[in-house]
C-alpha cells in the first residue's frame with residue numbers, strides 16, 4: 001500500500017526505491033524486500049522490545065517470500081540503546097555477508113544506517129514507532145568520543161511502516177514524532193524568508209512533498225495518543241515524506257529551521273539524557289517549534305514595511321562586535337563553530353540592504369505567505385498537549401528563562417538563514433524575544 005504522495009516522493013528520492021505504509025504491511029514485508037533487495041541472506045537488527053513487537057512476524061514474512069536469514073542481532077531492551085559508535089561496530093561484526101534490516105526506531109535505524117554505509121552495503125528499515133523523520137533520511141546522528149556528529153550516509157533502500165505496529169509503540173515515541181512533524185510549520189516559514197531574501201530559493205516539488213501532508217498529519221492528536229492505528233497513517237506518511245524530501249533536496253532545509261537549533265543546543269547540553277526513557281528528539285523540537293511560532297507571531301504583529309531599511313542597514317553591528325558577543329555566549333569549540341557559521345551569513349551595509357529590500361518592499365504579501373504557513377502558538381501548544389508531547393518548557397525540565405537564553409544561541413549556531421536572522425538584521429530581535437515571553441507564549 002503506497003499513496004500517490006509517497007510514490008511521487010520515491011520517484012525523486014536518491015537512495016530509497018520502496019516504501020510500504022499501512023495497516024498489516026508487516027506481513028508483506030518479505031515480498032517488498034525481495035523485490036528491491038533480493039532474497040538475502042538478511043540479518044534483522046533489533047532490541048528486545050522491537051523484536052517482541054515484530055521480530056518473528058518479520059522473519060516469517062521473509063521466509064514466506066523465499067528469503068534466507070542469518071540469526072538476528074538483538075540488543076538488550078534496557079537501558080535504552082545509545083547511538084554510539086561502539087554499537088555500530090557490534091552490528092558491523094555481526095553482519096557477515098548479510099543485508100541488514102533495522103527493526104526499530106531512531107537509534108537502531110541510525111546505527112544500522114552507519115554500519116551499512118561503512119560496509120558499503122544496502123539496507124532496509126522496518127520502523128516500529130512514529131517517532132522521528134529520519135527513517136528515510138541519509139544522516140546518522142552519532143556520539144563519537146563524547147562529541148555529537150551527524151554522519152552523512154545513505155538512506156535505506158526499502159522502508160516498511162506497519163501502522164498496527166507503530167500504534168502499539170510506547171506513547172512517548174509517538175509524541176516525539178508529532179513534535180518532529182510540528183517543526184515543519186516554523187521550519188517552512190524560515191524557508192519562505194530565505195526564499196524572499198534570495199538566500200535559498202524554495203524548490204516547489206520538495207516543498208509540496210513536505211508541507212502538503214503536515215496539517216492532516218497533525219489533525220488527530222488525541223486519537224494518536226489513544227493508539228488508534230487508523231489515525232497514524234497521516235503522521236507516519238508525513239514523517240516518511242519529510243525524510244524523502246531531504247533526500248531529494250540533498251540537505252535538511254525542507255525539514256528543519258531554527259526550531260531544530262534549540263533542540264540541538266539542548267542536546268549538546270545533555271538535557272534529559274539521564275531520564276528513563278531519555279528525553280526524545282521530538283520532545284525538544286516541540287518546545288523549539290513553539291518558541292519559533294511565538295517569535296513569528298511577534299514578527300507578524302510588526303509593520304515591517306514601515307521600517308527604515310537604510311537606517312537599519314547602517315546600524316548593523318560590525319563583525320568584530322558580533323564575534324566578541326558569540327565568544328561570550330559560547331565556550332570552547334562551540335564558540336569557534338558558531339563564529340564560522342554566523343560569519344557565513346553575515347552581511348552589512350549595501351549587501352544587507354539589498355538582501356532585505358524585497359522583504360520590506362513586499363511585506364504585506366510576505367506576511368500573507370507566512371500567516372498561511374503558520375498556526376497560532378496557543379493552538380499548536382494545545383495540539384501538542386493532546387498528543388502527549390511536550391508543550392511547556394517545564395515538560396522538558398527547562399524554565400522560560402532557559403528558553404529565552406537559547407534564542408540568541410540558536411541564531412548563532414548555524415549558517416542557515418531563519419526568522420531569527422531577519423529580526424536581528426532589522427534591529428528588532430530583542431523586542432520580539434521580549435514579546436514572546438511577556439505577551440504571546442509564557
Ligand SMILES: [Zn+2]
Pocket residue numbers: 132133180183256260281285
Ligand atoms: Zn527532527
